Amino acid sequence: TPAPAPRPGAIPPPDIVRAAYAELVVTDPAASREFYVDLLGLVVTHEDEDAVYLRAFEEYLHHSLVLRRGESPALAALAYRVRSPGEVDAAERYYRALGVPVERRAAGATRGIGPAVRVVDPLGFPLEFFYAAEHVPRLHQSYDLHGAGAIARLDHFNIVVPDVARAERYYRDLGFRVTEDIRGADDTLYASWLHRKDTVHDIALTGGDGPRLHHIAFSTHERGQVLHVCDLLGARRRSAHIERGPGRHGVSNAFYVYVRDPDLHRVEIYTTDYYTGDPDHPVLSWDVRDNQRRDWWGNPVVPSWYAEASTVLDLAGKPQPVFAREENSEAEVTVGADGFSFARDASPQVGPST
Amino acid sequence: TPAPAPRPGAIPPPDIVRAAYAELVVTDPAASREFYVDLLGLVVTHEDEDAVYLRAFEEYLHHSLVLRRGESPALAALAYRVRSPGEVDAAERYYRALGVPVERRAAGATRGIGPAVRVVDPLGFPLEFFYAAEHVPRLHQSYDLHGAGAIARLDHFNIVVPDVARAERYYRDLGFRVTEDIRGADDTLYASWLHRKDTVHDIALTGGDGPRLHHIAFSTHERGQVLHVCDLLGARRRSAHIERGPGRHGVSNAFYVYVRDPDLHRVEIYTTDYYTGDPDHPVLSWDVRDNQRRDWWGNPVVPSWYAEASTVLDLAGKPQPVFAREENSEAEVTVGADGFSFARDASPQVGPST
Amino acid sequence: TPAPAPRPGAIPPPDIVRAAYAELVVTDPAASREFYVDLLGLVVTHEDEDAVYLRAFEEYLHHSLVLRRGESPALAALAYRVRSPGEVDAAERYYRALGVPVERRAAGATRGIGPAVRVVDPLGFPLEFFYAAEHVPRLHQSYDLHGAGAIARLDHFNIVVPDVARAERYYRDLGFRVTEDIRGADDTLYASWLHRKDTVHDIALTGGDGPRLHHIAFSTHERGQVLHVCDLLGARRRSAHIERGPGRHGVSNAFYVYVRDPDLHRVEIYTTDYYTGDPDHPVLSWDVRDNQRRDWWGNPVVPSWYAEASTVLDLAGKPQPVFAREENSEAEVTVGADGFSFARDASPQVGPST
Amino acid sequence: TPAPAPRPGAIPPPDIVRAAYAELVVTDPAASREFYVDLLGLVVTHEDEDAVYLRAFEEYLHHSLVLRRGESPALAALAYRVRSPGEVDAAERYYRALGVPVERRAAGATRGIGPAVRVVDPLGFPLEFFYAAEHVPRLHQSYDLHGAGAIARLDHFNIVVPDVARAERYYRDLGFRVTEDIRGADDTLYASWLHRKDTVHDIALTGGDGPRLHHIAFSTHERGQVLHVCDLLGARRRSAHIERGPGRHGVSNAFYVYVRDPDLHRVEIYTTDYYTGDPDHPVLSWDVRDNQRRDWWGNPVVPSWYAEASTVLDLAGKPQPVFAREENSEAEVTVGADGFSFARDASPQVGPST
Ligand SMILES: [Ca+2]
Ligand SMILES: [Fe+2]
Ligand SMILES: [Fe+2]
Ligand SMILES: [Fe+2]
Ligand SMILES: [Fe+2]
Numbered sequence A, B, C, D: 001t002p003a004p005a006p007r008p009g010a011i012p013p014p015d016i017v018r019a020a021y022a023e024l025v026v027t028d029p030a031a032s033r034e035f036y037v038d039l040l041g042l043v044v045t046h047e048d049e050d051a052v053y054l055r056a057f058e059e060y061l062h063h064s065l066v067l068r069r070g071e072s073p074a075l076a077a078l079a080y081r082v083r084s085p086g087e088v089d090a091a092e093r094y095y096r097a098l099g100v101p102v103e104r105r106a107a108g109a110t111r112g113i114g115p116a117v118r119v120v121d122p123l124g125f126p127l128e129f130f131y132a133a134e135h136v137p138r139l140h141q142s143y144d145l146h147g148a149g150a151i152a153r154l155d156h157f158n159i160v161v162p163d164v165a166r167a168e169r170y171y172r173d174l175g176f177r178v179t180e181d182i183r184g185a186d187d188t189l190y191a192s193w194l195h196r197k198d199t200v201h202d203i204a205l206t207g208g209d210g211p212r213l214h215h216i217a218f219s220t221h222e223r224g225q226v227l228h229v230c231d232l233l234g235a236r237r238r239s240a241h242i243e244r245g246p247g248r249h250g251v252s253n254a255f256y257v258y259v260r261d262p263d264l265h266r267v268e269i270y271t272t273d274y275y276t277g278d279p280d281h282p283v284l285s286w287d288v289r290d291n292q293r294r295d296w297w298g299n300p301v302v303p304s305w306y307a308e309a310s311t312v313l314d315l316a317g318k319p320q321p322v323f324a325r326e327e328n329s330e331a332e333v334t335v336g337a338d339g340f341s342f343a344r345d346a347s348p349q350v351g352p353s354t
Helices: A029-039 A085-098 A164-173 A223-235 A303-307 A330-334 B029-039 B085-098 B164-173 B223-235 B303-307 B330-334 C029-039 C085-098 C164-173 C223-235 C303-307 C330-334 D029-039 D085-098 D164-173 D223-235 D303-307 D330-334
Strands: A016-026 A043-047 A051-055 A065-069 A074-082 A102-105 A116-120 A126-130 A153-161 A177-183 A189-195 A203-207 A212-219 A242-248 A255-260 A266-271 A284-287 B016-026 B043-047 B051-055 B065-069 B074-082 B102-105 B116-120 B126-130 B153-161 B177-183 B189-195 B203-207 B212-219 B242-248 B255-260 B266-271 B284-287 C016-026 C043-047 C051-055 C065-069 C074-082 C102-105 C116-120 C126-130 C153-161 C177-183 C189-195 C203-207 C212-219 C242-248 C255-260 C266-271 C284-287 D016-026 D043-047 D051-055 D065-069 D074-082 D102-105 D116-120 D126-130 D153-161 D177-183 D189-195 D203-207 D212-219 D242-248 D255-260 D266-271 D284-287
Touching: A016 A029, A016 A126, A016 A153, A016 A212, A029 A043, A029 A051, A029 A065, A029 A223, A074 A085, A085 A102, A085 A116, A085 A126, A153 A164, A153 A266, A164 A177, A164 A189, A164 A203, A223 A242, A223 A255, A223 A266, A223 B223, A223 B242, A242 A303, A242 B223, A303 A330, B016 B029, B016 B126, B016 B153, B016 B212, B029 B043, B029 B051, B029 B065, B029 B223, B074 B085, B085 B102, B085 B116, B085 B126, B153 B164, B153 B266, B164 B177, B164 B189, B164 B203, B223 B242, B223 B255, B223 B266, B242 B303, B303 B330, C016 C029, C016 C126, C016 C153, C016 C212, C029 C043, C029 C051, C029 C065, C029 C223, C074 C085, C085 C102, C085 C116, C085 C126, C153 C164, C153 C266, C164 C177, C164 C189, C164 C203, C223 C242, C223 C255, C223 C266, C223 D223, C223 D242, C242 C303, C242 D223, C303 C330, D016 D029, D016 D126, D016 D153, D016 D212, D029 D043, D029 D051, D029 D065, D029 D223, D074 D085, D085 D102, D085 D116, D085 D126, D153 D164, D153 D266, D164 D177, D164 D189, D164 D203, D223 D242, D223 D255, D223 D266, D242 D303, D303 D330
Parallel strands: A016 A065, A074 A126, A153 A203, A177 A284, A212 A266, B016 B065, B074 B126, B153 B203, B177 B284, B212 B266, C016 C065, C074 C126, C153 C203, C177 C284, C212 C266, D016 D065, D074 D126, D153 D203, D177 D284, D212 D266
Antiparallel strands: A016 A074, A043 A051, A051 A065, A102 A116, A116 A126, A153 A212, A177 A189, A189 A203, A242 A255, A255 A266, B016 B074, B043 B051, B051 B065, B102 B116, B116 B126, B153 B212, B177 B189, B189 B203, B242 B255, B255 B266, C016 C074, C043 C051, C051 C065, C102 C116, C116 C126, C153 C212, C177 C189, C189 C203, C242 C255, C255 C266, D016 D074, D043 D051, D051 D065, D102 D116, D116 D126, D153 D212, D177 D189, D189 D203, D242 D255, D255 D266
């Protein structure tokens, strides 16, 4: 069991704008580049022996994804952008007060990124906070470069944590707000979605053995672009990359597909969630027994989607130990012969209290 | 084992235009009406104690689907339209020569339909051939009536037959042309698609215990309409009607979803296949081991889709006996632990010779 | 000429969340209701003799549009939501300091809205600031209620002002940020787009005789929904409501159509602009001679779109006087024989500096 | 005035399958190639000094468009595919009986095309009839090659003729069937649409000075692909190629845009018309005063669309003389100050008798 998460005292959290980039360790950069660039259509801002820096068509910061060469697949960092240079310092103060590992990083420590702070947060994840970043051309109207599955921007991170309630409390302390969650009859919290920008989430918390990275998600503008990603994978005889979907989420109401990269990092292509920016935005709470919560069409979640996730690293690049979830597992209570998600006829006719 | 199919001699087959309507026996007409009208959005041309007559928005014949009240769910007839009144007589001559049960039906025997011939064909299916039919308003530009999942027209029938090669020969004799098929390495024929109108098919043959009706299919114009059907079923908490998909077919390249009606009759919503009207249209032949053949994205086919199908009736309304398929079963060779469709990593990188 | 706009001193502006609702005076409520509800598909939260209160499918506040019965068509108020009850007081202080008319409104003065402040702002527009509002069911997943042209939410207001630079300064003082603008070679400012929420705009400023309301805009999720609004108007033989488009904007990159209501109030249906929430979001500045700025496909802007706009009222319900624009008119420099927007072959090959 | 069209006697017309390819004379092959390949995305089957042979993604015949280098822009041939080799001979007999110029062409006279017959038909157009053609790979599932505006296949030709009634009679004699037309109160025929394959048309007849080619049309599967063609032209700063639309046709109910190539040949990108293959398909007749007939949304037709068209050649490559239309001009009765198409408020509330 991980130690109870420390709570911040009088130190205010940094003012976070949004989920900004992920740094993934990949074992075969050429294979990864082919996946993210040739198949998913992301744009290369820079590449060298060590890493590939990618962005989507509407983004003007240097990158929203870094693929860094390494021995074993892992998450090296999830980076949040903060509102000003001073908020980088605020992040340092905040995490030092929490007593977790904190590291200042000079401008350029990650190419294209200004002065930053990296920490291992109380949930065990390597986070970065930065404000300054190199601007590059925004290609949002370069329709001649957009494929039929054009990706617009990074949208969110999804992480696996053993104790969702604890993780939610930590993220609320950080200034995030819950938009939706999944709960059991006994009020067990199975998953939670929290946001800073005006979308359903910048971070989602999935109950399970953790800390692990469940997925990163990119947005498109329309459902047709999500479908084309799948059609193109089929055309290249690479449909094995498709893990789950396409489908319509219950939670978030977004249209989605999950694909796995060559190192089995999971990527979601995601579109058309809803505006959440009002201060009294109501939380939509789903019953874990509702088999439309994860797929509005009731299609079952494949077991790998619940079970598999990426290793996360500490600041020295060492894998973080994984702690087992102690509460009920969503997969166990909902998948297969003893669960109820497949048993559609018997599924409870419950839904969110809209 | 069914007797070998008789072959026609000098008698020419009727000139068939297309798959025109299906008559299904349903056990709870109110429930069926709710499904087809309130959920799928078909238009009621007429309804009475006995039956509901439905059409889609682009159709101007009286109906493309009849739901007739009965004791047990079944297929009462698959109706083909022929090119002229004389071709109804041609159908009578043709089937009499084949020595199968043949019945003349006066105009109005089925409401809205002119003089017709019904037969039990050599495959054991109740077929109807008609030319004359009552015209009703075509609502193709009544966008104020179209829901977001608007269905345009009936597209095809799909039937289960134990011997696909024999059934294909019979349909070719009837003047249909093959567009695509699924074959094993040993040249076992697992399924075949044949057309009269300029689309991929009017009839598909699925290998299995038969005669049974696998599904009827309606067309929409765009993929978004198929997706909306699913979203709407979710909104009504009726996602249990969704059996398989949405997905992109390998065979036919169409976008699809399969839903089951209250009697478990299967209906496909289908869109964007391709033009096939040229006389030398090449056959596209798929390897049964290709796990993109039934879903281009490699998503597995649910077992019920292979196993379940509707009973078919003879002309007296008695259920036809079902004969077991003797050749390999597509489900057995491709589904589950001993099959290969799920084993994507090991899936053969084979595809149609485009 | 209007008096120079007063500048705020030490009084901070209210913290505005977003454009929240518009109150339009309509002369025939039944006709307006038919337009907004039967044709555009907005949802009625409440209606009485005096007014109809409408919202879109993703909205949970009481309304985003009020249609109030009156003698002459006009804009009664543009309402901004602020971040907390205290910010309503902040708005009062701010506008009192500016020396413009200010009126406190008790909860319920507008049905469904809590305590509010209304002002005539220095540009001559009747604005409201509120925090509290009645919550009603959010119908974002009620796909059974969504038409094929389902509108998700109110997006922005567009107003006509004689002096765009002055109006832009005023809105920047209020805490809005510019995302795009249109400028002449001489740096004449023709139009400007400013936002609070994470979209391209909450308010757009269009140069012309003002103060007048140019339009209010609602968002859909996809382009197909905008197209369906037009198809449905055609089906009802009401295409005369369509004034301009559908098209793709250059500015904002959004897909749009403009329709006119029975009183000629202009409504835009708008979709797929881009995320703007980062603090260093770069301004995209367009040359007024660029004939793709207002329509990316170069389709000419119809003269009425430039010339016509709605009267705005003061707090007593009297029409505000209109002041002529003194700088160049965008319509005059770009439309017709002496302009250059129609002269595509000669159009300068200029574009935004992406 | 052209001479009255000869009528066929006892000689049966050839059995035509569909509109199959157009051969256009272009003055700058590099510019044309850039337009059709880089901007519209057609696939090059072959190119040499003399000509470029293009096809769309679902086509397996050698080409559906030939761009041949020449001095002046013109139409060299409209080619119809016939049902068998013998039907090529039937075409020869038919046109010899009509007394018009007829020329046998050996296989390969046009690259990829077998033995053919070319004629100058009674309307003055250079037509070709062929059966045999080289097969090339069909790329319908090569989604990795499809751009976001992927074109599926050639759909139809549209020609300008002075006397539409005469031209319609000629095409009916040839075995085409009318699906829709535009008529005046005095029964003047302004335009007519006729088909062989199961779509709204293979040929459309537009009243005006002729013989001239109005346009050729390619199909996509969905509206989004038509929109992307426009977005891409905007991105390349080539929006001047867009002449009219995008829009929804009244006639045919199809979604469309018209673009002009570098020689001002007009190309329509067209999608989602309807099935017409039944023998009793009803004709939909539109009133020329109905301003939704040419654009369902009532958007006015630009004058160039009515006025401009391509020169057509005889078999020797000489321009055909153009005869003036003697009946009313659709443009004159419907465009501008004296017409009624712009005057939406006064537009008659008439529509097709659906
Ligand atoms: Ca899957
Ligand atoms: Fe996600
Ligand atoms: Fe099917
Ligand atoms: Fe707008
Ligand atoms: Fe056309």
